Amino acid sequence: MISEKNYLNQLQPVIDSSWFTIDEGTYVYTLVTEVTDAGKHLMVVRDVDEITVLTEIGNLPAVNYLQRNKENWKLINIRCGNPFYCVGFIAHITGMLANAGIDIVLVSTFSKDLVLVMENDLKDTVSILVSAGFKHGNPSLQ
Structure with a gap:
């Protein structure tokens, strides 16, 4: 050690x-149902429970999100x-x-x-x- x-x-x-x-x-974190243009976003993470998208705030209207982190x-x-x-x-x-x-x-x-x-x-x-x-x-x- x-x-x-x-x-x-x-x-x-x-x-x-x-x-x-x-x-x-x-950037903002969003919980989404689907991702249609992954290339627009910094990060897309899928697991068995959810899809999280980290994207520039200007891309937010293009993301069909369920929830957004407030910060x-x-x-x-x-x-x-x-x-x-x-x-x-x-x-x-x-x-x-x-x-x-x-x-x-x-x-x-x-x-x-x-x-x-x-x-x-x-x-x-x-x-x-x-x-x-x-x-x-x-x-x-x-």
């Missing part, structure tokens, strides 16, 4: 080489400096945000981690990520 100090020491170089961007869109969400795209091989990376991010009382939804894709935060928590979330060592913006574009 690794101590918390050693774990954080191993994780910090990965964080220091990681960066994030903020999507310009504003608006902002999307932060995090690029890990060592994807697939950074034990505790997600736990560290979620832990920092949970300690600040920030509710998130997290989805990992092949090349990035998508962190959705409520619109009113965006500024605090960015501040926490930057203070932890994440770079804001794509370093290859700077």
Whole structure:
């Protein structure tokens, strides 16, 4: 078992080489009966009980939804400096945000981690990520 100090020491170089961007869109979660144009939406999840669509608020009239989560969400795209091989990376991010009382939804894709935060928590979330060592913006574009 690794101590918390050693774990954080191993994780910090990965964080220091990681960066994030903020999507310009504003997103909503909806419960739907069917999806007719999945390509319009950020995410469509089907399970045996329901279909959930995460979509930009401008796509909402095109979605025949049963229910909508009342909050608006902002999307932060995090690029890990060592994807697939950074034990505790997600736990560290979620832990920092949970300690600040920030509710998130997290989805990992092949090349990035998508962190959705409520619109009113965006500024605090960015501040926490930057203070932890994440770079804001794509370093290859700077």
